[in-house]
Amino acid sequence: MNWKFLSRKKNTGQTKKTKTREWIDAIVFAVIASTIIRGLLFSAYAIPSGSMEGTLLTGDYLFVSKISYGPRMPFTPVAIPFTESTVYGIKTYWDGIKLPYFRLPGTSEVKKNDIVVFNKPEEADLKYNRPIDVRTNLIKRCIATSGDVLAIIDTRVYINGKPVTNAPKAQTSYIVDTDGNNLNPEMIQNLKIEVAGQISNTEYVMIIPADSYNEFKAYSNIKSVKPVVEKRGNFDPSIYPHNEKFKWNLDNYGPLVIPKKGMTIQLNDSTMALYSRAINLYEHNTLTTKGKDVYINNKKEDSYTFKMNYYWMMGDNRHNSEDSRYWGFVPEDHIVGKAMITWMSSDSTASPLKRIRWDRILKPIN
Secondary structure: OHHHHHHHHHHOOOOOOHHHHHHHHHHHHHEEEHHHHHHEEEEEOOOOOOOOOOOOOOOEEEEOOOOOOOOEOOOOOOOOOOOOOEEEEEEEEEOOOOOOOOOOOOOOOOOOOOOOEEEEEOOOOOOOOOOOOOOOOOEEEEOOOOOEEEEEEEOOOOOOOEEEOOOOOOOOEEEEEEEEEOHHHHHHHHHHOOEEEEOOOOEEEEEEHHHHHHHHHHOOOEEEEEEOOOOOOOOOOOOOOOOOOOOOOOOOOEEEOOOOOOEEEEEEHHHHHHHHHHHHHHHOOOOOEEEEEEEOOEEEEEEEEOOOOEEEEEEEEOOOOHHHHHHOOOEHEEEEEEEEEEEEOOOOOOOHHHHHHHHOOOEOOO
16 A cells, blocks of 8 residues: 555645744734733833832833732723824724723732822813823822821821831932032932032032931031921912812822722712812712702712722822822722832933943832
């Protein structure tokens, strides 16, 4: 018997893939696998600004865990992967299909001091026309969780009446009075201090990390170091809730209760100023007032029970951060993930040979 003939006949039905087909299959597989990994496991994030200095630096590249708080399912499932929400003014997503908020189980809840990536909440006077999951990502430290009472007194944060210790690298602005001698630039650099301005021959405005404060203050030519503090009672209209009833500012704020799922509030002028945006925009209710009467979804109400948990986020660079002090609470459906590790860091202002910050590569974030 001709065994070679039988062998050839057995394989005649197979079609060999062309090189082009192999490349297409590989690209499709890579896109699908990457999309699943970014959606369910972790994603990369780059630090665009100095709001988290000196904990995180501009030019840091991070891995953000989706597993920590549970992967959030897309609100807009039809979108071009790995792109911004718009490219040359053209949307890269289709909002004809919008899914409700759903999150898979995670390994933990959002905790105080976690560094969290989230979608930017609604602006004070602007309602975004973009779905939540295609809005700008921000990164801040969680200062208060749902149900907490937050207050800021002379830049010091208090949670439930107890003072909170700042992160070791947290930065605050100070007025520094010297004896008139020139400051040692090497000392300034080593302590990661930024000279933000000069008031006189002896006075400077400096941004000083918390863990450098005591050493800097002990230098012989430093006469005094005083924090820059906006006085209590000075009303800043850019600060949430943007209402003169609450004369708050960056450095003196609250007390304010962070909403919690199941928490019920009485509806009055004060609570409406503080929580109407959450009730209306985040929890998708129609909210109107007629005199002192409040109507939710066209029904007169004297109380409201929250449907979601909320969080209070602030940057570690306290006087150079757009955070919850400006736009209020962060709803749970805006949470993306937890920043875990700095896998790369680049200083764009340094020379090419010194551009890579080698001491920050694979550095855990805390």
